[in-house]
Amino acid sequence: MRIAIINPNTTQSMTATIADAAHRAAATATEIVAVTSSMGPASIEGYYDEALAVPGLLLELTKAEREGADAAIVACFDDTGLDACRALASIPVLGICEAAVSTTSFIARRFTIVTTMERSRLPVADLVHRYGMAARCNVRAADIPVLSLEDPQSNARDRLRNEIDAALREDRAEAIVLGCAGMADLTAALRAEFGVPVVDGVAAAVKQAEALVALGLRTAKRGPYATPVGKPYRGALEIFAPQAILSA
Amino acid sequence: MRIAIINPNTTQSMTATIADAAHRAAATATEIVAVTSSMGPASIEGYYDEALAVPGLLLELTKAEREGADAAIVACFDDTGLDACRALASIPVLGICEAAVSTTSFIARRFTIVTTMERSRLPVADLVHRYGMAARCNVRAADIPVLSLEDPQSNARDRLRNEIDAALREDRAEAIVLGCAGMADLTAALRAEFGVPVVDGVAAAVKQAEALVALGLRTAKRGPYATPVGKPYRGALEIFAPQAILSA
Amino acid sequence: MRIAIINPNTTQSMTATIADAAHRAAATATEIVAVTSSMGPASIEGYYDEALAVPGLLLELTKAEREGADAAIVACFDDTGLDACRALASIPVLGICEAAVSTTSFIARRFTIVTTMERSRLPVADLVHRYGMAARCNVRAADIPVLSLEDPQSNARDRLRNEIDAALREDRAEAIVLGCAGMADLTAALRAEFGVPVVDGVAAAVKQAEALVALGLRTAKRGPYATPVGKPYRGALEIFAPQAILSA
Amino acid sequence: MRIAIINPNTTQSMTATIADAAHRAAATATEIVAVTSSMGPASIEGYYDEALAVPGLLLELTKAEREGADAAIVACFDDTGLDACRALASIPVLGICEAAVSTTSFIARRFTIVTTMERSRLPVADLVHRYGMAARCNVRAADIPVLSLEDPQSNARDRLRNEIDAALREDRAEAIVLGCAGMADLTAALRAEFGVPVVDGVAAAVKQAEALVALGLRTAKRGPYATPVGKPYRGALEIFAPQAILSA
Amino acid sequence: MRIAIINPNTTQSMTATIADAAHRAAATATEIVAVTSSMGPASIEGYYDEALAVPGLLLELTKAEREGADAAIVACFDDTGLDACRALASIPVLGICEAAVSTTSFIARRFTIVTTMERSRLPVADLVHRYGMAARCNVRAADIPVLSLEDPQSNARDRLRNEIDAALREDRAEAIVLGCAGMADLTAALRAEFGVPVVDGVAAAVKQAEALVALGLRTAKRGPYATPVGKPYRGALEIFAPQAILSA
Amino acid sequence: MRIAIINPNTTQSMTATIADAAHRAAATATEIVAVTSSMGPASIEGYYDEALAVPGLLLELTKAEREGADAAIVACFDDTGLDACRALASIPVLGICEAAVSTTSFIARRFTIVTTMERSRLPVADLVHRYGMAARCNVRAADIPVLSLEDPQSNARDRLRNEIDAALREDRAEAIVLGCAGMADLTAALRAEFGVPVVDGVAAAVKQAEALVALGLRTAKRGPYATPVGKPYRGALEIFAPQAILSA
Missing domain, CATH: 3.40.50.12500 (Rossmann fold)
Structure with missing residues (x-):
């Protein structure tokens, strides 16, 4: 199985630390794909950074799902954007906290x-x-x-x-x-x-992601994690319109 | 006093409804400035829209503060981005919920x-x-x-x-x-x-905003609402780097 | 609008302090009427004083409503007798706590x-x-x-x-x-x-009282704040019989 | 032992019902003294009646303690005035709820x-x-x-x-x-x-009162149930000044 | 009335201490029967001892009920096995905590x-x-x-x-x-x-047991304290099969 | 790794159902050892059965640890005896609830x-x-x-x-x-x-057990899960004395 682990800040050296921990925890048959967000804060320190890390995180998440990830992990201890990720993705998503x-x-x-x-x-x-x-x-x-x-x-x-x-x-x-x-x-x-x-x-989330995939469990879509409704998005965030990002 | 009321979705007709309610509630001496976010979803229906509404909301907030607002209101019942707003702004910010x-x-x-x-x-x-x-x-x-x-x-x-x-x-x-x-x-x-x-x-938040301004109260900066730390922001969100947005 | 602020203890010098704070907080168009309870403890220090302050407070409250107050404030931080006040009055009542x-x-x-x-x-x-x-x-x-x-x-x-x-x-x-x-x-x-x-x-309650009046909101009477049922009251408290106090 | 059971409303027929239940529950050696408040509402139906029942209740409580009661019961299911009773009395006081x-x-x-x-x-x-x-x-x-x-x-x-x-x-x-x-x-x-x-x-409270007396337990006076501080009380409630009521 | 007080550990000297306290608290007409569990730990110090004290406790409980106890007390402050006792017995059972x-x-x-x-x-x-x-x-x-x-x-x-x-x-x-x-x-x-x-x-539980008996109250059997369903029990615990222990 | 899954009731057919589910969930490299308690109730239906299932469960647990299990699962949805298991074992123990x-x-x-x-x-x-x-x-x-x-x-x-x-x-x-x-x-x-x-x-617990073992995590022994203190155990449960069961 393939697990995408997304560093929602834009500091690649931190992604390397995260990837190492994920590899150490992963089962032999698990492929870890660690990625760094391409937009937003260099580190997440408080509510403001957290909010601005979400768009880049969502982009990496849809890319990871499109490229075949079976589950994804948000690798920031604030569990940044986790609810939005669960609504957007059909694969399970875990927070490290x-x-x-x-x-x-x-x-x-x-x-x-x-x-x-x-x-x-x-x-x-x-x-x-x-x-x-x-x-x-x-x-x-x-x-x-x-x-x-x-x-x-x-x-x-x-x-x-x-x-x-x-x-x-x-x-x-x-x-x-x-x-x-x-x-x-x-x-x-x-x-x-x-x-x-x-x-x-990070290690704990890798094992939980492996568990969900092995158990065949995906995010329930009957409640607040329902797939976003298609609608216009304006301005610099136009590409995030649900119909656009989901079909990209 | 001047109160900025920000519609965090990008639908101007809804801003008009909100502005009307705000004007009806405001004291005679209160100036209401109702603005519409220029980027993000046309309506906020669930976690995903909510997350993508925040950047546009933060831009309007800093603009409002720069232009002399004494308080700001986030006019979405999910109290979208309220914590990030309070960290960013020095004026008080209220959610309508x-x-x-x-x-x-x-x-x-x-x-x-x-x-x-x-x-x-x-x-x-x-x-x-x-x-x-x-x-x-x-x-x-x-x-x-x-x-x-x-x-x-x-x-x-x-x-x-x-x-x-x-x-x-x-x-x-x-x-x-x-x-x-x-x-x-x-x-x-x-x-x-x-x-x-x-x-x-909306009406309730206008009165609470008037109250905070009249009482001389601003968001406490000793805890999680401390002003964001300056740091690099990458990619399309570069303009949100705290040092950039706060000095814009 | 007129806001009655009732000091439920019987010390007039404390009423003066309270009235000053209320005036500083009130909007220009707000008339503050500060009154002192005429019966009960000189200060409220614990459950016993609190209980004995309520009759005098209720008398001042009905008098204030009868004389045209649009809202009332109980100016003791224990929010003494607040529930009884809300049941009795038709105008909104606020506690300072x-x-x-x-x-x-x-x-x-x-x-x-x-x-x-x-x-x-x-x-x-x-x-x-x-x-x-x-x-x-x-x-x-x-x-x-x-x-x-x-x-x-x-x-x-x-x-x-x-x-x-x-x-x-x-x-x-x-x-x-x-x-x-x-x-x-x-x-x-x-x-x-x-x-x-x-x-x-005190200042906070003045602003909340102004807000409720401006928003046209009064205590809901469908639940525990329903107007007291008429019935006999005996002895020294006979004048508090609901039908008596409400029609006084 | 002697247990005072106080009906905080002023309806004597209800006191009779209460006294019967208390007698049935009491141990042979327990003397039940059932009394009716002499001032206040004929029945307690909501916050307003409750507040006005307290002064009469407190008078009966001090009288009962003075006359040798070992414990007292407030016989209204709202546990009317229970905290004030505990502060005032040195004997234990129980609510029926x-x-x-x-x-x-x-x-x-x-x-x-x-x-x-x-x-x-x-x-x-x-x-x-x-x-x-x-x-x-x-x-x-x-x-x-x-x-x-x-x-x-x-x-x-x-x-x-x-x-x-x-x-x-x-x-x-x-x-x-x-x-x-x-x-x-x-x-x-x-x-x-x-x-x-x-x-x-009522029956449950009689057994709890018997228990507290048998165990030699009285209300703790180190916290909010400390004996009321002496101070002036004004007007119709002057007789409730702690120094007056406690030495009556 | 007769109250069985069961020491669920197997140390008789502790039962003596418990019995003394129970006698001091009991009403004149109350017969205290203090018993020591015949199987299990010498003292209960943590979850493991607690679990192993339960079978011996349940044996003493059924024996006490069979011999005419009107109520039983589990004399360990962890309220060891209290839920199982309530399901098994028809008399009321109290924990000392x-x-x-x-x-x-x-x-x-x-x-x-x-x-x-x-x-x-x-x-x-x-x-x-x-x-x-x-x-x-x-x-x-x-x-x-x-x-x-x-x-x-x-x-x-x-x-x-x-x-x-x-x-x-x-x-x-x-x-x-x-x-x-x-x-x-x-x-x-x-x-x-x-x-x-x-x-x-211990003393508190004696008074509560006396109260329940005097009030004619027994454990409610409509919910989780329903009498255990008859079924086979295997091995060393065969004698605990509900139909066996209840008819012993 | 080896995971022991213990059915704490004594019905072997249910153990077979449990074992099947465990095998389906387990990773290829995981060895599942499913065992049936040898003493106690045929099914666990309520507090009484639950309490009597614990001794047999604890015996199987120590046996499993002695025979090399890396983790154990209590396969009853009441999480029967889980705290006692965690105190006794040094390997991690999971409940299926x-x-x-x-x-x-x-x-x-x-x-x-x-x-x-x-x-x-x-x-x-x-x-x-x-x-x-x-x-x-x-x-x-x-x-x-x-x-x-x-x-x-x-x-x-x-x-x-x-x-x-x-x-x-x-x-x-x-x-x-x-x-x-x-x-x-x-x-x-x-x-x-x-x-x-x-x-x-059952399946969920298998994955959690695999996770704990892979992460090198064992029950913390600083608090209530400390290893039981050695002491005499009497009667039919003598073999459960901590020093006996741990060295068996």
Whole structure:
């Protein structure tokens, strides 16, 4: 099967990190196709970047479906544009936050997500609430810019470690979820260092995507994920008119 | 004071309906500036249209702030893009769903929103939950296309009346909220017909916007509504880079 | 329009503070009539005072409606007797807690109310829960007697400041709500000192009352706010029999 | 031990019904003292009557404590003035709604309260929510005036039976709670007729009061139930000043 | 009346402590029969012990009912096997956690349970949530083995005291619930030491059992507590086949 | 990898149905070992059967782990004994209800579980609540005995179809979850008949087990799933003493 994993920001180096984690998690028979959005923000830090990342994400999603993907993953921990993706695509689409949270719920009663920027903390907490895990999962921010994770000179990884340590002590977290796609390469090292389960959303989403495809399950189209109604779209976004993008 | 009311779909006739409702609600000293998004869907019917309406909405918002608006209103009942708007703008921004729901909470214990398309029912119910009113407010859909409200040949208004009738009987609703900006012109007639309070979100949002401006209140910038961080934006959305759009 | 603002305690100097705040917030065309309850406690500090403040409040409310008020405000942060007021009056009635909480929800995701006595903290938290904002709004008490706010010799204002400071640091509050009508005169100074939005319920309620009147909205009478049924009332409260008070 | 059971409305015939139910439930060694409020409404039907019943209730409560009661019961299903009672008294005070709901929770997973007037349905549902049983307990109204229960000519008892029948079928209720003190005499007949547990709040409260006294438990005074602070009370309610009423 | 109190662990010395507390709480006319499970764990510390305590508990329960008990109490604070007991027995069955939590809810708005092992903290918190008291009741663990409470050499009682002290300061608890049947003998001393209401679940459950019997209430059999369906049981548990155990 | 799937009832024909579903869902490289409990009820219908199924389940679980299983599945939709299993085993353990609910949450916003006996409806609803999906997932019972699913003469499958039909119409379910392991063979036929996603918990749990093993995740042992403390176990359950069962 083929799984498209879409980095909704436009930074290719982050796509490489994501692709590595996805390959490590994928079954032998799974083909991973990792793509970078061609339009929008270089990183997603808060509501504004999130909103502007969606058009590029939707373009990559339809392209991936057209080219034969069996499932798609949105590789940003804010689960950016996930509802719109599910309405547009006929293949199943997964967010890395929802995949990580569900997976962790099977191995721990209380756990903590450690994300990057403080301004992303409440949006991620809103997701956790929506996924029904607010009573079991705290959200912390290490207060680091997303792209600093790639900069060996920054103290980003130390701040991340400090926040994990606080989660274990203060939240009595039994497991840790890494709250940014850009942290995917740190999973093994952090497990070794802290001796608790550490869950990366990219890897979790790959397994959930494989599961949905193997089970023959696709997004239900009876409710809010019904295929968009054809209608005129104006201006620079004309190409997104449902009849246009779906037949492209 | 000047209040910008932005129709995030690209249908100018709907903007006219909205502008009329806004003028009727506004205080004498309030200047209403009603604008239509120049890019995106002709109507917002579900998650996909909603996501693609946001870029055009954000452009109009920054333009409105630059031209001196003291507050802005997003005139779509899905409160489309509201969080991104609040992060981007320094003036306060209101959604018509949140304004309607808050206003109605002061005059009724249980009330019902009647929206248009079935596919918008759960998204609006999610908003109601987020605004803390899930236990007090049911959401119904009359199952009518948004633009059919403007078509005198359609049976849209009859279906809307039927659904209000069901809300009064089955939900024991004490008041009705009209769940689409395109219904704003029906408020007075429906109040007269059903003899209960009927609340239109456009009018409610105008009063809330006037209130915030009069009270000197602006969006708090300490949390998730912090001004977007400057960074590169690529491709067709390059003009949305925070440093570009904020200094335009 | 005319808005009656009723201080449900019997301390006239507090009514003066409230009236000042109301006048500052009111539109030019709004007439503010501030009245003091003629029977009951000198200040409302906990459930007992609250219950005994209601008869006097109801008397002032009917008097205000009879004298032409278009809306009324209960100027105690416990929203004392609000449900009984809504059942009795045909004009809309607002509480200052509900008005402050709704208004603040439009400009901040997380905020904190700072009230006076520790014994009022849980009652106010119950209100916040009822208004659907428990997940977004913490309640703190500065542990000061209500009337000490009027005493320049007391350290009440310093304790209030300390509690606001704690809310900003520990709750990560994005905005502050002043949890007592007697704090209304401190709003501007506290905004300047802390640099965050500070919301006073008296001012917020004036704007909400203006909004309801302008929108032509009155309390829905189909449910629990139905007009009281006529029946005998005995003893010292005989004058409160619905048929008596409503026709007085 | 001595338990005071206070009818907060002023109708003595209802007190007699309540006293009978209390005597049947009480242990041999328990002395029941049933009293009728001397001021306020003849029946409690909605928020307005409820508020005006509180002063008379508080007078009877202090009198009962002064005369040696070990516990007190507020015999109205709206749990009228319960918080104020707990603050005022040093003996434990119980509401009949809370006692009925707790007791029923030990013998059924889902149950339904059938109350009198439609306007009391939401207030009782608010109590159920506050007592943590909203997910397990529905509230229905038979839509009958409170005092019609005493009128053999009325169809009140038939309407009550119809509503119980609907609860068993539609709510899949496993047990029924009688939602008005005036229904206390119907318990045995309704159990026999419907073959399910039927719980009367008056009887339940007597057993809870006996339990608290036997266990040596009194209202905690560290939080919102702290004894009222001494202060001036003005006008017709002067006698309620805490220092006055507590030393009377 | 006769109340069976079943210690679901197999440690007889703990049954003695429980029996003493039950006798102290019982009315003169109540006969307390305290029994120890004859099979399973010596103490219940976490989910595993809890599950294995149930068969022995069910045996004692049927034996007690057969021998004329009017009600039964499960004397472990995890309310071990309570649902299965209610389905099996026709007499009412009470858990000591639910009894303690309900009783305390009548005398305090916020209270704290102090239990033994950290691994029991979340299971007890789940009970509190199920009983509808999550917003009012925190759960703490003193991190002590259950049987250490019986060992005068251990520091168990000091750790318990420290945790109560923390609950009063940090949780602002107004009352304390002792979260282990083995703490029942400490109630009076802790009340005296801390000056707040201290509630023991064994005593509370005795009073609730007396109440249910006096009120003539038995477990409702229309829903999930319906009597088990007869069917084959295999292997070592053959004797638990419903038709066998119920007719034994 | 090897996945043990344990049927916690003692009916081997049902194990065969479960094993078939598991094999169909498993990856090529996955070895499925399906086992039947050797002690306890022939079917699990309500709380009592559920409790008595746990000892046999725990025996099979330790045996499976000892024989090299990498993960285990409890194949009863009540997620019988899941917490005890997680405490006992070091390999990850999954319930089929939790797996089905999580999987379905990725493809539908609102869905319905159709289970067998009415008496299992509330227990399954409690699981759904615990898994955070109460607002999105209704539970219905077809009111059929578990083993009737295997009897071609019974009308069990027709009743199941009727209930699915009701779920689609009345609940507006977008997808259906089969609420009993014994329904696993019906998945494909029901998908074809109703044209909506139909999810079987056995298949879903196999994929979740494969995912956890592939991701290297095991149950967190810092909290309530800590390995049971060694202690004496008495009587017929002596072999379950943690030190005995873990070293067997």
